[in-house]
Amino acid sequence: METDLEDMSAKESIPLDRQNQYSLPELQMTPECLQQELENCKAKYEEFQKDKSELENARMEAEKATKELKDRACRLTMRIEGDRQENENLELTHQVMLDEAEDETAKLQKMKQDLEAQLQEAAERKRVLEEERKISCRPERRMVFKGHIQDAELPDGITVKPRIQLPISGGCALITFDEAEVAQNIIEMRDHDVPLEECHLRVKAWPVHLLMPSAIEMQMKLCNRRILVSNIPASERTDLLLDKLELFFSKRKNGGGEVEEREFLPDTGNAVLTFLDNGVATELVKTGSFSVLLSNGKTHLLKATSYVDGEIKDLKFRTSTCRRSVLLTGIPDVMDKEPLQDLLEIYFQKASNGGGEVEALSYVPVGSHAVAFFEEDTGSNSSASGGL
Numbered sequence: 001m002e003t004d005l006e007d008m009s010a011k012e013s014i015p016l017d018r019q020n021q022y023s024l025p026e027l028q029m030t031p032e033c034l035q036q037e038l039e040n041c042k043a044k045y046e047e048f049q050k051d052k053s054e055l056e057n058a059r060m061e062a063e064k065a066t067k068e069l070k071d072r073a074c075r076l077t078m079r080i081e082g083d084r085q086e087n088e089n090l091e092l093t094h095q096v097m098l099d100e101a102e103d104e105t106a107k108l109q110k111m112k113q114d115l116e117a118q119l120q121e122a123a124e125r126k127r128v129l130e131e132e133r134k135i136s137c138r139p140e141r142r143m144v145f146k147g148h149i150q151d152a153e154l155p156d157g158i159t160v161k162p163r164i165q166l167p168i169s170g171g172c173a174l175i176t177f178d179e180a181e182v183a184q185n186i187i188e189m190r191d192h193d194v195p196l197e198e199c200h201l202r203v204k205a206w207p208v209h210l211l212m213p214s215a216i217e218m219q220m221k222l223c224n225r226r227i228l229v230s231n232i233p234a235s236e237r238t239d240l241l242l243d244k245l246e247l248f249f250s251k252r253k254n255g256g257g258e259v260e261e262r263e264f265l266p267d268t269g270n271a272v273l274t275f276l277d278n279g280v281a282t283e284l285v286k287t288g289s290f291s292v293l294l295s296n297g298k299t300h301l302l303k304a305t306s307y308v309d310g311e312i313k314d315l316k317f318r319t320s321t322c323r324r325s326v327l328l329t330g331i332p333d334v335m336d337k338e339p340l341q342d343l344l345e346i347y348f349q350k351a352s353n354g355g356g357e358v359e360a361l362s363y364v365p366v367g368s369h370a371v372a373f374f375e376e377d378t379g380s381n382s383s384a385s386g387g388l
Helices: 002-012 016-022 031-132 180-189 238-249 280-287 337-349
Strands: 163-168 172-177 191-196 199-230 259-265 270-275 289-293 299-329 358-364 370-376 384-387
Touching (some): 172 180, 180 191, 180 299, 191 337, 199 238, 337 358, 358 370
Antiparallel strands (some): 163 370, 172 299, 172 358, 191 199, 199 270, 370 384
């Protein structure tokens, strides 16, 4: 654009005498024409300058827009690069999680296979145990029929005789009468004034309520590491007996193994041996009988049977009232235990005091505690009887 303007200016600055050389004879330039031509050239020059300024502004705007676009493109490039890096990190994380999930799936699959194998082994072991149950699991007992027969229906469950414990606080007494009516009369009277020389002891009578089992559910299972040794002579001392049994049944030649634990059951006179390894007890039970040299120097034929573990699954209770027993409370510590106990028994034996024949009476002094044991009362209609 500037070159064109320079050429034009150069052309316009040609001397008039040279223009006159090339102009036609009839076109003679007058000062007015030249002035007009000059004005026209100035107007064109101003227009060219205006166009130049506009083009310069347009160029600057274009450069500014170009810079903004470059900055925006740079930011977009950086964002795209950040997104790409984030996607790569996410993809890597997902791949790691996928690998871990595959490893966990493989472990679970292996665990499933192991559990299935254990289940099959347990099923086989159960089948073997079912076959072994044909062998008696109870110790051998000597039984004899002595001619007694009675008409009765066979029970449909196990009979349990409860033995209930009840804590008794100090300053209380537990009294049991021969007749349930006497106990009920004493309870209905509630307050009793027991004469004591120049004063009276005011005691209160309360019924005795007990929680007794009404239903019990047990799960029984054979223990594959224990045996029950029975038919043991009653004359054997416990410590020597257990030593002899452990020594005998720990020897491989007798079919035994290392004994982990031993226990004597005083209520039955039997012994329980626990072996360290599985399978030892099973082989001993298959053999059944063993001739064992005991501490008395004699050989006795002992019987080894399977040991049955029992676990209580459900136990239900019911509230029972002792119809012949009465709890006396509020007894102060005014004399020794024996004289005060005799005084209470004499008072409650008198019919004039609402009492009757006393079967048992136990007093717990203030500051002491005791436990009363209640058993089934088979001699009357009452539910239980007890004593300290």
